[in-house]
Amino acid sequence: MSNNKLQEKPPSEMDINRIRADFPILNQEIHGCRLAFLDNAASAQRPTAVIDAVSRYYQHDHANVHRGVHTLSHRATDAYEGAREKIRGFINATSISEIVFTSGTTEAINLIASSLGQSISADDEILISHMEHHSNIVPWQMLCERTGAVLRVAPINEDGELLVDEMISLMSDRTRLVALTHISNALGTINPIEIIITAAHERNIPVLIDGAQAVPHTNIDVQKLGCEFYVFSGHKMCGPTGIGILYGREDWLERLPPWQGGGEMILSVNFEEAVYNRLPYKFEAGTPNIAGAIGLGAAIDYLQAIGMDNIAAYEATLLDYLTDQLSNVSDLQLIGTAKRKAGVQSFVIKDIHPHDLGTVLDHKGIAIRTGHHCAMPVMDFFEVPGTARASLAFYNTHEDVDQLIEGLAVAKDIFT
Ligand SMILES: Cc1ncc(COP(=O)(O)O)c(C=O)c1O
CATH class of the missing domain: 3.90.1150.10 (Aspartate Aminotransferase, domain 1)
Known part of the structure; x- marks a missing residue:
């Protein structure tokens, strides 16, 4: 506005x-x-505010982030990290260490499937629901194909509602992750994620919530929700395309291995080994989508003003x-x-x-x-x-x- x-x-x-x-x-x-x-x-x-923020960045401030000593690099880094802080505040994460920039919801889910996937074996199960977007199905299928793990699917009813008791009864000591959409993109159903998170935690199972359809429409407080991972896309909330967020609880992100190697995600490299960077950079290999992050920050300012x-x-x-x-x-x-x-x-x-x-x-x-x-x-x-x-x-x-x-x-x- x-x-x-x-x-x-x-x-x-x-x-x-x-x-x-x-x-x-x-x-x-x-x-x-x-x-x-x-x-x-x-x-x-x-909105114009987002278009202008991206345009202003390219016209005045663009340089690569984190690496330069010159003014433009400082400006680009400040704007990029400023956007991370806005996103942290928007979903009430504890720290910017918990905010990983990705290209979108899809990449965020693939990141977890790849990283958590390194410790998944044939005895394990991943639990999703029948109303998931393909991006919260296929990465888990690929993981199961790689590891021999089993994908379990919680049913829905004729109104397009999750059968909560059935989902909970599918949780077992084999379940390594529950991955559930907050709001269904095809049906509009708002899932009772609080109940699912509580039930999963009672069984020591971590939970990933696909928030692609929720973040643009409602207040999200990841601390209140208590889920381990919450993912969403910038372009569904008035931000640019090609930018999205993986929120991960710090203890979990610390524990998980990086999923891509390259610049930015390391502290030091020699031919014997690489020492990984601190959070959240450990998960951000390569030059990031700087303009996308800045645009997403502007989108958040805009939404919060309304x-x-x-x-x-x-x-x-x-x-x-x-x-x-x-x-x-x-x-x-x-x-x-x-x-x-x-x-x-x-x-x-x-x-x-x-x-x-x-x-x-x-x-x-x-x-x-x-x-x-x-x-x-x-x-x-x-x-x-x-x-x-x-x-x-x-x-x-x-x-x-x-x-x-x-x-x-x-x-x-x-x-x-
Ligand atoms: C519920 C849900 N999850 C995941 C996605 C994938 O989002 P993206 O294509 O931005 O990665 C979408 C996109 O429509 C969605 O609606």
């Missing part, structure tokens, strides 16, 4: 208009229609409206009807393929996602090839939802 003032109440439509003005991309027509961008779960848009509680409250109201409106569309089946949900709604319409639907909507200026949403097991569960998915951000409006509903009527006229 341009004036960066904290707001006490959920933003009104008028505030939303001011917020929307911060996002230049929203102010355009697609195929001659007003843009209704409802594909935020795939990637959110960036207030995560305001964002969550506003999006909850808009989700209610979206769900109500979709429920009134004939022949439309909602996929994902959990009691606790974030701003994602998947659906299918009888006799219309989701891709056809998406194409017609695009011609009306409406951007939604269609397909399997990188969650093929979820599609298998609901016995659909894919869904249409509308996903909200705090800059969406009731008008966006109305435009979607009108677009659906047009699609139904064409196809049925």
Whole structure:
């Protein structure tokens, strides 16, 4: 927001208009229609503040970080490490040692699969859920293939809710890690991660939470959650692409071996051995995405100025409206009807393929996602090839939802 003032109440439509003005991309027509961008779960848009922060960095401050004695290198290092501190504060980590920059959620999960994986053997199990994004399935499958360990999968119900008791009953002294999404990208389900973390800890099992869909929409306090690892992506929270975060509890990160070797992650090297750097640099081999980190820091400033509680409250109201409106569309089946949900709604319409639907909507200026949403097991569960998915951000409006509903009527006229 341009004036960066904290707001006490959920933003009104008028505030939303001011917020929307911060996002230049929203102010355009697609195929001659007003843009209704409802594909935020795939990637959110960036406010001018983020675009400017990245541009300013490249125009004034760019040099490699940590290595130089010259002014630009100092400036780049200060900005990069300043961003790390902002991220620490945003999720309330204890120390910047716990904040590892990665290229995104996917890389953060692969980092843990690779690093923790070095001590996994054929007797071990990894426990995930049926509603995971492929990035919280495939790295564990690859690990199991390498080691002979077994991947266990906790089931879900017809509303797209995790069967918590079943997940807990799958925890055993063989379980080496529970890896669970905080919010499902395909279903919008908010998982009771606190219950799962407590149950896992009672059995001395560490927990990784995939927060890709949660961090943009709600307050996260990793100390309160107590999980060992929490991962997320910058581009889903108004930051740049190619930057993400692995939060790891310091004692765990200390214990884990590095996953990539190279510059930055070492203190000294000779031909006999390398001495690894302290945290978090031990996990950051090579020149990092400096501009991405700075942009993510600017995104956090922006989100905090609006207030995560305001964002969550506003999006909850808009989700209610979206769900109500979709429920009134004939022949439309909602996929994902959990009691606790974030701003994602998947659906299918009888006799219309989701891709056809998406194409017609695009011609009306409406951007939604269609397909399997990188969650093929979820599609298998609901016995659909894919869904249409509308996903909200705090800059969406009731008008966006109305435009979607009108677009659906047009699609139904064409196809049925
Ligand atoms: C729940 C969830 N996990 C992981 C990912 C992967 O994120 P990225 O592609 O930014 O690494 C996504 C992306 O859609 C997601 O929604």
